Amino acid sequence: MTAYLEAAERAATFVPHAFDEHLVDLGEVRMNYAVAGDPSRPALLLIPAQSESWWGYEAAMGLLAEHFHVHAVDLRGQGRSTWTPGRYTLDNFGNDLVRFIDLVIGRPTLVSGLSSGGVLSAWLSAFAKPGQVRAAVWEDPPLFACEIAPAVGQGIGQAIGPVFAAWNKWLGDQWSIGHWDGLMRAMPAELPFEILRNLAAMIPPGETADPAAGPPQNLREYDPEWGRAFVSGAATASCDHASMLARVRVPVLQTHHFRTVDAETGRLIGASSDDQARRAREIVTAAGGRVDYRSFPDMPHSMHEHDPKQYAATVLDWVATLDRPTNSTEE
């Protein structure tokens, strides 16, 4: 039984940002968020990736704020939202967002999430309260590939899992270890070679990523127990992706970025394989849903951070089609 940690108990961690931050009490957690744009515009909810805080969307928010009333959140265990040891699951993350839409947005919203946040965008597409979600963008979501034993393709152990495992091992649940130098020294030895060779294409080293400067800000705000919860399967338990996808009830845009499957080991480097991304669309379509697909094979995992203009344009172009019923696939 480990105590919850509120932002005030980790106050030295944080740095200022261009948008004001707010805290809303959702019951179990206090969720931190930032808002941009005029409330008269359509609502948009942005859901960050694992190890990302809301401000990963800062550049994109500036662009999207001309068109939407934008809300970007910290999920439990990330940023200034409550850290909840033992309780990092897709269903808990997802139901936090259901409460957030109710209590803060208060009207039907578009949702867009990256990576784990993209899986949560899928979760909301399937499981939100009626009328909460108008349409959903899934930005490079690890559908199937973040499960332990997925219906199709590589599980997390055959994908990005070793990176999360290394973070958790050297930094510890709630940063209880915090051995950054040890992590830096261990990565070349503990990560499979095929990850080391391809990781930069998926996650380019950023300007702030000088390892000698210590942990980057996004990791400092991240509870490394998240990583363990995904590697162990606790986070994805009782939320089979095939079953979830069959329940999708709103129009979806799925983007698919850099990915490669190592010929020798079969390991996936990327959020999902072509087979997994295709199977996800097949399930949604077979259940009567609409899913549009855009492949960006040279794009890093986070389009919204690496190329915020392309991300904003992709969202806007697709949203403009929502009144036109189509089911296009562009590969």
Add this chain to the structure above:
Amino acid sequence: MTAYLEAAERAATFVPHAFDEHLVDLGEVRMNYAVAGDPSRPALLLIPAQSESWWGYEAAMGLLAEHFHVHAVDLRGQGRSTWTPGRYTLDNFGNDLVRFIDLVIGRPTLVSGLSSGGVLSAWLSAFAKPGQVRAAVWEDPPLFACEIAPAVGQGIGQAIGPVFAAWNKWLGDQWSIGHWDGLMRAMPAELPFEILRNLAAMIPPGETADPAAGPPQNLREYDPEWGRAFVSGAATASCDHASMLARVRVPVLQTHHFRTVDAETGRLIGASSDDQARRAREIVTAAGGRVDYRSFPDMPHSMHEHDPKQYAATVLDWVATLDRPTNSTEE
């Protein structure tokens, strides 16, 4: 990936009841419920036990309706609510109830649940949205004792687990087997002797329980996958009871009924042991919460079905104390 099952797809299962039934769309599930009493009275939410439908409260509802606006629900996988294969967890059951309080009750409510429903009453005491729950009755809840590896005392395998396992084995997920005669023949062989010897004190054979007449109505309305989810630990994963109890934020009445620990095997027959019930109170109290305790050592597991008058009086007596700040323990 098994399809969800709505009540309409199992329509032949059901029988008429004294109160009208209603269906509300919560997003993932359609939840069935019945209402009694005048809407001007305080709201009360009743949460049935595992293998119980809302109408297990029918007699109690008649008594409570003089004092409350009473809502009794079917949880997912029980009664006329949606069956959701693979998704029976405390967090999903609990968040269904959060949505139900929002969409149907619409104001702060008292909650009272039996057994698994009592654990969900505890879950709501800790994790509901701010202001949703005024106070909570935990009717003989298997705190700790329905977990796989609890912080204190017997886990479910050392308690009622073999009963749930036998139901699931012979009836099958979603009644896919339905071998009632086989179950009846197997029980004496598959259940530990100490359960067989004591079960009648915990769950007295009811008027409808003639095994030759086939499965009782409550079991016919129950998805036996519930049993497997609890025995495997899937239902209770990522919801450690000690951690949950430390988050309780509303006044609580805990009732504790028949229980015994077999001297030879250490098996618990009953919802929770004295140690477990005491430890639950200690954790709530240490976190600054109020928990009152009433022991009914001769009472079967379901007071509200076995002795609805005693149940209604117990709830009413306690609710009358809510304006008086006390922390009494009566054993």
